[in-house]
Amino acid sequence: MSTTTVPNRVRILKEKFSRSLGLPFQKLLPESEIEKALNELKIKYRRRLFDPLVTLWTFLSQVLDVDKSCHNAVSRVIAYLAAEGVEILSTDVSAYCQARARLPEQLLEKIFGQAAQSLEEKVTTEYLWCGRSVKVIDGSNVSMPDTVENQKAYPQPTSQKPGCGFPIAKIGVLFSLATGAAIALAIDVINTHDIQLARNLYKFLQIKDVLLGDRAFCAYADLISITSLGCDAVFRKHQSRKTSMRKGKIVGNCDKFVIWYKPQKCPTGLSKEEFAALPLTLAVREIYYYIIIPGFRTQQVSLITTLLDTETYPTLEIVKLYDDRWDVEVNLKHLKSTLGMEVLRCKSPSMVRKELYVYLLAYNLLRALMWQAGITYSTPPLHLSLQGTRHHFDNFIPELLGNSEVKCHQIYQILLKIIVHKPIPQRPGRAEPRVRKRRPKAYPLMKQPRTQLRRQLQAV
Structure with missing residues (x-):
C-alpha cells in the first residue's frame, strides 16, 4: 500500500x-x-x-x-x-x-473574468477597429437534465407537456471581436428577452468600446445607457422602426444623421425613474444598404450607430464591421456544438451555472492557444480552426506530460507551429441551403411522461 x-x-x-x-x-x-x-x-x-x-x-x-x-x-x-x-x-x-x-460560483465567475481580461490585454493596435476595441453580443439557449431543481429554476417551454421536455436556460454572452474570447455571461429563464440579458452585460464594457449586435438590442434606452458608459454601439435597426429616406440629414451615400425621440410609453424592463431620466432626443447615424448575394434571406439592412464622426468612422468601415457580427454566431456554435455546451450535464441550478463558466473558461483556453500561435507565427488568430486547435491540443497532452520541463516547452512550441497549419478557408458570400440530409431515427416524439409510458408497456 x-x-x-x-x-x-x-x-x-x-x-x-x-x-x-x-x-x-x-x-x-x-x-x-x-x-x-x-x-x-x-x-x-x-x-x-x-x-x-x-x-x-x-x-x-x-x-x-x-x-x-x-x-x-x-x-x-x-x-x-x-x-x-x-x-x-x-x-x-x-x-x-x-x-x-x-x-x-463566485470563484468560477471571477476566474473566468480574469482570464478573459488577461487575453484582452494582449490585443495590440493592429487588431483594433478604427483604434477601438469591439465587443459583440448575442443570446442563445442551453438544455440541462430534467430534474425537479432544474425545472423550478429554468422551466421548460410552456408548449411542452410536463415530463416531456427539458429545462432550458437563456444565456447572453459578450465576446471580443479581436480575440474571439468570451468576456462575460448572463443567465436567465428561457422567456427572457435578449435585451434584458444585455442590460446585465453592459457593466463589463470598457470606456471607448464599441458594442456590436443585431436588431434585438436596438432600443432607445439602451443606446442611451451605452453612450453614458463612454462607449458606442452599432446595431441593426429594429423592425418596428420604419426607414424613411426623406427624414434626416444626408452625410454620405446611404448615410444620414437622424434624431430619435424618447418613447411615449415606458419600455418593459425599465423603472419609471429610469424612464423619466432618459433625454428627450438622441442623435444617431443611420446607414442603409442592400445585399444582392444569392441565397441570403436579408436583402436590405439598416444600421443604427452612435458613431457620428464620418471621417474617423467611414460608412464602408461600419458596413464591414457589421458583416463581422456573424462571428458571434460562429463563436456560439463552437461553444454549443464543438465543445458540447448545448446539452449540460449537471443536475442542480448552481452546478449548471458553474458548468457554463467552466465551458467558457475552456473555450478561452483554446482561444489563448490560437492567439499565441497566431502571434508567434504571424497568422491572424481568428483565421485558425478552433476544432483543429482542440484536436492538436488533445493529442499533444500525453507528450507534454511524459517529458521534462525543458522538453515540454520545446514540444509546446511545436504545438503552436502545428496549430497555424490549419487555417479556416475564407469564403465571403457563401450561402448554403438550410436543409438536413441525415435522416433522424423513426421513433415518435415523447408526448407523455416517461412514467406513464412505462405503465402502458407493463400493461400490455
Whole structure:
C-alpha cells in the first residue's frame, strides 16, 4: 500500500496539469491569480486530494474531453498519479463531485473574468477597429437534465407537456471581436428577452468600446445607457422602426444623421425613474444598404450607430464591421456544438451555472492557444480552426506530460507551429441551403411522461 500523503498527491496533480492544460494559462491565468481569487473571496479549504485548484483543472479537462463523464475525469486523475507510482484505492467519483459542488460560483465567475481580461490585454493596435476595441453580443439557449431543481429554476417551454421536455436556460454572452474570447455571461429563464440579458452585460464594457449586435438590442434606452458608459454601439435597426429616406440629414451615400425621440410609453424592463431620466432626443447615424448575394434571406439592412464622426468612422468601415457580427454566431456554435455546451450535464441550478463558466473558461483556453500561435507565427488568430486547435491540443497532452520541463516547452512550441497549419478557408458570400440530409431515427416524439409510458408497456 502506498504511504504517499495527500499534499504530495496534490503536488503531483498540479505539476501534471500545469504541463498540459496549464501551459496556455501560464501567463493568462497563473496559479498565483487563482490563489489570490481564493483569498479575496475568503475561501478556506481543507488539505485534501481535490483542493480548489486540482478540482478546477479536472473540471476543465472534463468539459474539453469528448467523454464528459465524471468517471472519465476521475480516471484521468488516477492515471496521472499512477504514472508517478502513486496508487489510489478507490475509483468512486463522489469525492470529485463533492469537490465540484464546493467550488463557489463566485470563484468560477471571477476566474473566468480574469482570464478573459488577461487575453484582452494582449490585443495590440493592429487588431483594433478604427483604434477601438469591439465587443459583440448575442443570446442563445442551453438544455440541462430534467430534474425537479432544474425545472423550478429554468422551466421548460410552456408548449411542452410536463415530463416531456427539458429545462432550458437563456444565456447572453459578450465576446471580443479581436480575440474571439468570451468576456462575460448572463443567465436567465428561457422567456427572457435578449435585451434584458444585455442590460446585465453592459457593466463589463470598457470606456471607448464599441458594442456590436443585431436588431434585438436596438432600443432607445439602451443606446442611451451605452453612450453614458463612454462607449458606442452599432446595431441593426429594429423592425418596428420604419426607414424613411426623406427624414434626416444626408452625410454620405446611404448615410444620414437622424434624431430619435424618447418613447411615449415606458419600455418593459425599465423603472419609471429610469424612464423619466432618459433625454428627450438622441442623435444617431443611420446607414442603409442592400445585399444582392444569392441565397441570403436579408436583402436590405439598416444600421443604427452612435458613431457620428464620418471621417474617423467611414460608412464602408461600419458596413464591414457589421458583416463581422456573424462571428458571434460562429463563436456560439463552437461553444454549443464543438465543445458540447448545448446539452449540460449537471443536475442542480448552481452546478449548471458553474458548468457554463467552466465551458467558457475552456473555450478561452483554446482561444489563448490560437492567439499565441497566431502571434508567434504571424497568422491572424481568428483565421485558425478552433476544432483543429482542440484536436492538436488533445493529442499533444500525453507528450507534454511524459517529458521534462525543458522538453515540454520545446514540444509546446511545436504545438503552436502545428496549430497555424490549419487555417479556416475564407469564403465571403457563401450561402448554403438550410436543409438536413441525415435522416433522424423513426421513433415518435415523447408526448407523455416517461412514467406513464412505462405503465402502458407493463400493461400490455
